Amino acid sequence: MSGGVRLEFDDLAKRFDLRVVFRAVSGAAEPGEVLAITGPNGSGKSTLLTILCGLLRATRGTVRYLLSDGGAEIPRELWRKQLGIVAPSMSLYENLDALENLRFLALVRGMRQSEARCRECLESVGLDPARSTIVRGFSTGMHQRLKIAQAILHDPPVLFLDEPGSNLDPAGQDWLEELVADQREHGKTVVLATNDRREMEWGTRRVALPG
Amino acid sequence: MWRFLAEAGAVFTKDLRTEFRTRVALNALGLFAITTLAAVSYTIGPYRIAENDRPFLLAALLWIVIFFAAMAGLDRTFVKEEDTHTAPLLRLSAEPLVVWAGKLLFNFVLLDVLMAILVPLYMVLMGFRVASTAGFLLVLVAGGYTLAVTTTMVAAIIARAMTRGALFSVLSLPLLLPLLIFLIQGTRAAVEGSAEGISDSLRAVVSLGGVMTVVSVVLFPVVWNE
Numbered sequence: 530m531s532g533g534v535r536l537e538f539d540d541l542a543k544r545f546d547l548r549v550v551f552r553a554v555s556g557a558a559e560p561g562e563v564l565a566i567t568g569p570n571g572s573g574k575s576t577l578l579t580i581l582c583g584l585l586r587a588t589r590g591t592v593r594y595l596l597s598d599g600g601a602e603i604p605r606e607l608w609r610k611q612l613g614i615v616a617p618s619m620s621l622y623e624n625l626d627a628l629e630n631l632r633f634l635a636l637v638r639g640m641r642q643s644e645a646r647c648r649e650c651l652e653s654v655g656l657d658p659a660r661s662t663i664v665r666g667f668s669t670g671m672h673q674r675l676k677i678a679q680a681i682l683h684d685p686p687v688l689f690l691d692e693p694g695s696n697l698d699p700a701g702q703d704w705l706e707e708l709v710a711d712q713r714e715h716g717k718t719v720v721l722a723t724n725d726r727r728e729m730e731w732g733t734r735r736v737a738l739p740g
Numbered sequence: 741m742w743r744f745l746a747e748a749g750a751v752f753t754k755d756l757r758t759e760f761r762t763r764v765a766l767n768a769l770g771l772f773a774i775t776t777l778a779a780v781s782y783t784i785g786p787y788r789i790a791e792n793d794r795p796f797l798l799a800a801l802l803w804i805v806i807f808f809a810a811m812a813g814l815d816r817t818f819v820k821e822e823d824t825h826t827a828p829l830l831r832l833s834a835e836p837l838v839v840w841a842g843k844l845l846f847n848f849v850l851l852d853v854l855m856a857i858l859v860p861l862y863m864v865l866m867g868f869r870v871a872s873t874a875g876f877l878l879v880l881v882a883g884g885y886t887l888a889v890t891t892t893m894v895a896a897i898i899a900r901a902m903t904r905g906a907l908f909s910v911l912s913l914p915l916l917l918p919l920l921i922f923l924i925q926g927t928r929a930a931v932e933g934s935a936e937g938i939s940d941s942l943r944a945v946v947s948l949g950g951v952m953t954v955v956s957v958v959l960f961p962v963v964w965n966e
Contacts, residue, residue: 625758633753636746636747637834
């Protein structure tokens with residue numbers, strides 16, 4: 530993909546049975562921007578991210594991904610190729626090692642000659658020395674780093690980060706800040722759901738969900 | 741096509757690798773198969789069935805053992821992706837039909853491994869002999885595929901449901917009952933060496949397998965993504 534991808538969502542609402550999670554939520558993010566989604570616990574930040582990724586249908590409203598060069602809309606069935614996601618509700622395979630996890634995801638994402646890219650991603654998150662360690666034996670911080678590695682593995686134009694700094698030590702949080710800045714520089718669209726004041730500062734746009 | 745096969749192969753290899761490291765499905769299948777086989781051979785054995793009844797009864801008992809062992813282990817394939825929260829990432833990373841084909845291949849291989857161990861044991865313990873070995877092998881392979889394709893689709897449906905345990909059996913039974921009947925008839929024909937009987941049963945089993953394959957290809961992306 531040569532250009533970036535613009536994300537637009539308009540009048541989104543989500544209801545589970547009788548419980549309304551949120552309603553009338555709109556926003557947009559251009560390539561090179563960080564959209565910070567904030568709100569108290571239970572306000573639906575993670576649910577909104579899941580809807581934006583296409584893993585969950587909204588009760589009302591629209592989500593659109595548009596190519597920045599030309600503005601053509603990307604069909605829903607092709608969204609997944611444009612996205613990388615880090616979320617607490619998504620796990621990696623605990624009985625595979627770090628490199629096996631990335632190799633598998635690279636293969637099913639249609640990446641060829643992916644070995645070097647997998648090693649590069651593990652190196653960038655500081656997990657190369659632990660590449661042959663079964664993920665079950667990882668600390669929570671290492672888990673989080675591996676999740677970030679899989680999200681950037683296919684170099685997606687849109688990156689979703691749900692509470693990305695949770696479980697990271699101060700050095701890891703500094704590294705994460707650099708990663709987000711690097712993604713912005715390379716024209717990626719970053720969507721961040723967080724309650725962390727430091728992470729909120731990274732946002733160039735903000736959508737605040739009411740509690 | 742090659743790309744599809746490579747991606748489905750990756751899903752299959754991943755499942756095989758995790759299965760050999762945990763052995764959850766293998767243990768469930770193996771334990772159920774061996775327990776049922778031991779119970780059947782202890783209570784009935786090779787000599788307590790009248791000679792005339794042997795082809796039909798031994799064929800029926802063989803498929804009952806295989807069927808119930810399959811029910812014990814094959815439902816895990818999608819449930820474990822949901823339970824371990826790996827399903828969302830798999831949904832975002834792989835094409836639905838790639839996931840389906842990889843899981844189907846895994847279930848088919850698992851069932852073939854089960855049959856490769858179970859059938860020779862059954863033949864020894866129950867004194868089970870077939871007149872047409874080639875016909876019998878064809879019935880086993882076709883039956884294994886149809887059993888795998890049906891249970892894979894049902895496993896995908898129940899993985900999204902709340903009451904999984906009961907639902908697997910309830911949904912599987914009406915789909916697998918006709919298959920079971922054709923497989924028993926085919927195995928009986930192989931015991932008796934009736935080429936016509938084998939051919940009739942194989943035609944029915946392959947048709948059922950074909951129908952379930954088409955239904956799965958159409959239905960699976962909806963079940964998996966919604």
